[in-house]
Amino acid sequence: MARLKEGTQIDGQDVMDLINELKSNTRPSKFDAERKPESTDNSDGGFLAGSVWIYDDGEYIREAFVCLGEAEGEAIWESFAFNNNSPAPGPSQLVGGDMDAGYYGQVAASQLITGEDLLSELGLSTGTSQFSDEGWLKFSYEGNVQFVNKKPIVYGVNWNSIYNLGAVYGTGDDISSGEQWMLDNDSNFSPSDRVAQDAQVTIDGLTYRVRLMRGSANDPLDSNHDGDRDAPGSEWNRLMLPIHERAATGDWVNPDYVESDVPDWGVGFTDEDLHTDSDFGDGASSRCQETVEDSTNSRVVRGGSSGVSNAGQNSSVNSASVFGVRFVLEFSE
Numbered sequence: 001m002a003r004l005k006e007g008t009q010i011d012g013q014d015v016m017d018l019i020n021e022l023k024s025n026t027r028p029s030k031f032d033a034e035r036k037p038e039s040t041d042n043s044d045g046g047f048l049a050g051s052v053w054i055y056d057d058g059e060y061i062r063e064a065f066v067c068l069g070e071a072e073g074e075a076i077w078e079s080f081a082f083n084n085n086s087p088a089p090g091p092s093q094l095v096g097g098d099m100d101a102g103y104y105g106q107v108a109a110s111q112l113i114t115g116e117d118l119l120s121e122l123g124l125s126t127g128t129s130q131f132s133d134e135g136w137l138k139f140s141y142e143g144n145v146q147f148v149n150k151k152p153i154v155y156g157v158n159w160n161s162i163y164n165l166g167a168v169y170g171t172g173d174d175i176s177s178g179e180q181w182m183l184d185n186d187s188n189f190s191p192s193d194r195v196a197q198d199a200q201v202t203i204d205g206l207t208y209r210v211r212l213m214r215g216s217a218n219d220p221l222d223s224n225h226d227g228d229r230d231a232p233g234s235e236w237n238r239l240m241l242p243i244h245e246r247a248a249t250g251d252w253v254n255p256d257y258v259e260s261d262v263p264d265w266g267v268g269f270t271d272e273d274l275h276t277d278s279d280f281g282d283g284a285s286s287r288c289q290e291t292v293e294d295s296t297n298s299r300v301v302r303g304g305s306s307g308v309s310n311a312g313q314n315s316s317v318n319s320a321s322v323f324g325v326r327f328v329l330e331f332s333e
Contacts, residue, residue, distance in 0.1 A: 027051040039074035086145045088331045090138040096265025101238040104138040115153030121201045127157035145331040151275035152324025155283025159299045159316040169197035170211030178219035178291045186296040208329035215288030215300040231257035231311040236302045243267040254309040276303035283324025
């Protein structure tokens with residue numbers, strides 16, 4: 001992707017007024033793009049400093065970019081305005097970040113679904129339910145609107161149980177990179193064991209894909225013994241760290257697992273607020289999607305013994321009480 005800077009969300013009519021104003025720009029521009037600009041959308045394609053690019057996903061999102069120029073032949077585009085008309089519940093204005101990674105605010109369980117009702121819809125009957133009414137965190141991620149349990153809604157559940165319900169990857173019939181690696185390398189995982197990762201839930205007429213968060217930037221995780229454990233660049237780091245109080249100071253308990261430029265979205269949740277430290281009870285190590293290259297039966301977990309920045313691994317069949325599950329509900333239609 002192009003280097004994109006954070007934009008400011010404005011309402012739909014203001015976006016249309018802005019687009020009409022920008023159309024008077026004399027620089028080469030694109031006003032009906034079906035994708036976001038990339039670094040290759042440079043002067044070779046006629047785009048210069050001051051060029052405008054308007055992206056419209058055809059449904060809910062409209063976003064405006066301006067070209068700042070080029071660096072070594074790569075265009076630098078800045079996102080400066082967007083609006084999101086998604087019918088998903090909760091706040092509609094981002095308080096931090098952008099559509100690639102941003103935070104809207106909290107959504108009450110009564111506006112979406114309680115933890116116990118979600119577990120029932122999925123058919124997950126193992127483990128111990130907790131924090132059923134705690135509610136959800138509403139994010140944007142890679143252009144989609146999604147919700148993440150503020151706290152783990154069940155603990156004492158192994159990864160395999162979630163996988164067998166089709167609720168790990170959210171990829172449907174497509175085989176994820178982690179599953180393909182298991183098929184190629186794990187003698188205990190064969191094509192007959194593969195379960196379509198197509199768990200969904202419909203709430204108030206809207207359908208959501210159900211999956212776990214991505215706790216690593218790669219699947220499989222290159223090695224749990226690497227210095228950063230592949231944590232930087234992961235969905236967990238991009239969403240859970242900017243809303244944490246330590247984003248303001250950068251004094252992470254596990255700095256090796258954290259990027260040097262984590263933004264502070266001004267939210268300031270504590271580990272107790274998010275239940276990401278075992279000092280505050282069971283289930284603080286959140287199960288994530290990824291398998292581990294040098295340990296075929298291990299899966300990534302985040303949080304736990306030292307708070308939100310922690311990254312670790314554990315057996316896919318381990319049902320110890322320290323392991324909890326917070327689901328992602330990804331708005332799909």
